[in-house]
Every structure is written in C-alpha cells, then in structure tokens.
Amino acid sequence: MMINLSKLIKREIKVLDLNFSEKIDNISYCGKNYRLTSLVGVNGQITNIDGQLYLDCNIKFSVLDSCSRCLKEVEVNIEDDVKAFIVEDEDCVLEDEDTIVCNGDELDFKNIIENTFILNVPERITCDENCKGLCNSCGANLNEEKCNCHNDEEFTDPRFSKLKDFFKND
Numbered sequence: 001m002m003i004n005l006s007k008l009i010k011r012e013i014k015v016l017d018l019n020f021s022e023k024i025d026n027i028s029y030c031g032k033n034y035r036l037t038s039l040v041g042v043n044g045q046i047t048n049i050d051g052q053l054y055l056d057c058n059i060k061f062s063v064l065d066s067c068s069r070c071l072k073e074v075e076v077n078i079e080d081d082v083k084a085f086i087v088e089d090e091d092c093v094l095e096d097e098d099t100i101v102c103n104g105d106e107l108d109f110k111n112i113i114e115n116t117f118i119l120n121v122p123e124r125i126t127c128d129e130n131c132k133g134l135c136n137s138c139g140a141n142l143n144e145e146k147c148n149c150h151n152d153e154e155f156t157d158p159r160f161s162k163l164k165d166f167f168k169n170d
Ligand SMILES: [Zn+2]
Pocket: 067, 068, 069, 070, 071, 072, 126, 127, 128, 131, 132, 133
C-alpha cells in the first residue's frame, strides 16, 4: 500500500487527498494474529507546507480479539488521528515532532496502519464487564452454563472450614 508523493515533493500539487478503503487481512503483534473485520478507512490529506510534507488523517478499522476471561471473540474498533511530518530519511527526523520516514517518494501506508493498531489496541479486553469467565477446574463457560465444580473455595479449602469451626465454637 504505497502512496506516491512525487507530485507533492515536486510541488506540482500542494495537497494530496487521502480518501480510500484498503483491505488488510491480518495484523501480527506480540505473537498474536489479529484478523480484521472491516476495511481500513483512511481519510485526510498530505500537505506540502513550505517544503515539509505533513500528514493529517484519520484511520479507522475493526479487529477480532478474544475476551481475556472467557476467550469469546470480540470485535474491537480501532480509530485514531495520525498527524506527522514525512521525512526522507532517519537523519531528517524532527525533534519534538512526530515524524514518519518515507521510502524515496513512496510512503508505505501499511506501516502507518500497523503503528496505529499498536498504539491503540487495548491490552486486555472483556466481552462484557460482568463476564464470569471460565471455570478453573472444568473450563466451562460460566456465562452460558453452571458447572458442577465447587467454585466457592470457602467451602472446599479445608483451612477455611477449620476456621469456620473455630468461629462457631467461640
Ligand atoms: Zn468474556
């Protein structure tokens, strides 16, 4: 997904409108493979401001992740505004400014989308704030069924029952 910047660099145009939807199947991050459930929508522009290229756009898409408690798949919406100067090589990276390095007169938008994902993906998601998760012993999904395990440790842990007796006798 390369954006050609040559017209902007040569100042044949001042503004390059970005208005497209792009299909990406997966994004890999931290050993996990996230499947996208929507196209990646990009809206904004790159402007040549006195010889400096400036990107200002909105990026929006959804991915599937799994609930950290019950492992059910949940759709997560990712959206962010990306504002950064585009420079031709690492040496030109501006201090105190967000910069993106382009490859000659080509800008690799896939990198920008992947970075947007990394910066915005929640660390842990839950399908519902009241998700009961999976039973520690039998793995049953406690949102859907009641299992026969004694989940209430107060009753199964012998140390607790002794304590209970203690209070009873007191
Ligand atoms: Zn859940």
